[in-house]
Amino acid sequence: MTPTHEDVAAAAAAWVWVPDNARRIRGEGWQPLRFPDWFEHPLELVSLDPDRDVAALVDDALVAARAEAVPGVVEQVVCWARLGAADAVADALLARGGVLDETLDVMALDLAGPPPDLGQPPSAEVELRWTVDVATARDSFAVGAEVFGGSTPSLPEVEAYVARAGDDLAAGAGGAVVAYLGDRPVASAGLTVVDGVARLWGGAVVASERGRGLYRTLLAERLVYALAHDARMALVKGRVETSGPILRRVGFVPHGQERSYAVPLTAPPGPSGAAGAPGARA
Incomplete structure (x- = not known):
């Protein structure tokens, strides 16, 4: 529905x-x-x-x-x-x-409806890794700090996050995924699945790599995960200057600000x- x-x-x-x-x-x-x-x-x-x-x-x-x-x-x-x-x-x-x-x-997307058109699939040079190990988790935090501001957590805090991340991912609760070009982390995004709603958060692409479809690539990966774990709706609170226009183009419906x-x-x-x-x- x-x-x-x-x-x-x-x-x-x-x-x-x-x-x-x-x-x-x-x-x-x-x-x-x-x-x-x-x-x-x-x-x-x-x-x-x-x-x-x-x-x-x-x-x-x-x-x-x-x-x-x-x-x-x-x-x-x-x-x-x-x-x-x-x-x-x-x-x-x-x-x-x-x-x-x-x-x-x-913005929201009905996951029971037709799949959104996310454009071309990522090139072979883009590798996606979920944050189930310390190195990938640290890369995710680093990308977020570069894009959104702030700094990165301490190593013990990252280790505590990783200790939960694998179980959460396997249980269908969600997690975070990082996009790499070679060994360089260039984008990161996460989702949390709660009561059939896939909450999409933290979509960040470093400034030097914007415009090459990395945000859409991470969006596709998260939607595939959400559908595999019975989410009925994807919900996002996207920045009006950056992710908002992309989300509208692929079919997300705005409901206010x-x-x-x-x-x-x-x-x-x-x-x-x-x-x-x-x-x-x-």
Whole structure:
């Protein structure tokens, strides 16, 4: 059955990634996270409860984020305006000094329908490897850091990831795949299969190798895996400038956007700039 907009919205809302080594900051109605320092954005506000007053929730979350910030090191928190509540959340973040950081197209593909036209298959010089060993996993993290920013995790963190990756891949839960030209890693992408939905994430191609079909090659590999493990829908949150246009061309249907805002932590929360407190209203 073709996914409805409501199906896609529900799947998008359920998709909030929390890595094992992130620390949840306790709160009511919001979920700030403290990521490891090698992430591009160590502090993120990943979700809000749409049933509570948005302005008050944002103020609560910013108070908690300011308490977690390392002076001189972490000076902003990245806050997400998710599908379905994007306008109200965006207004509250902009009123508190937020600046648009990233815009993602939320797109879906019915995996029960005709297969997408992904163009020519990859040339023989492209090799794909799943991240089930330390060397390949480190290459995947390195490509991601080059494209998205941040740095790479420590060797013990990579080893801990690899210890789970093989079992997850075999069990149909997903994983990450790296594209190589010779011995050089040039692209990486991942997926996670949850409740029949293949969540496609982390599609990255190094700048020098864009335009040769590597993103589509990794997309095809992930869709083959998703179909082999009974996924009914592929869901992606693609950057509007890069992956979004490719995904539209191969048949993914847009269902709206999610946007992130970088909100400074150097001033107390609240649109007036006055000292804020948990639960303060805008």
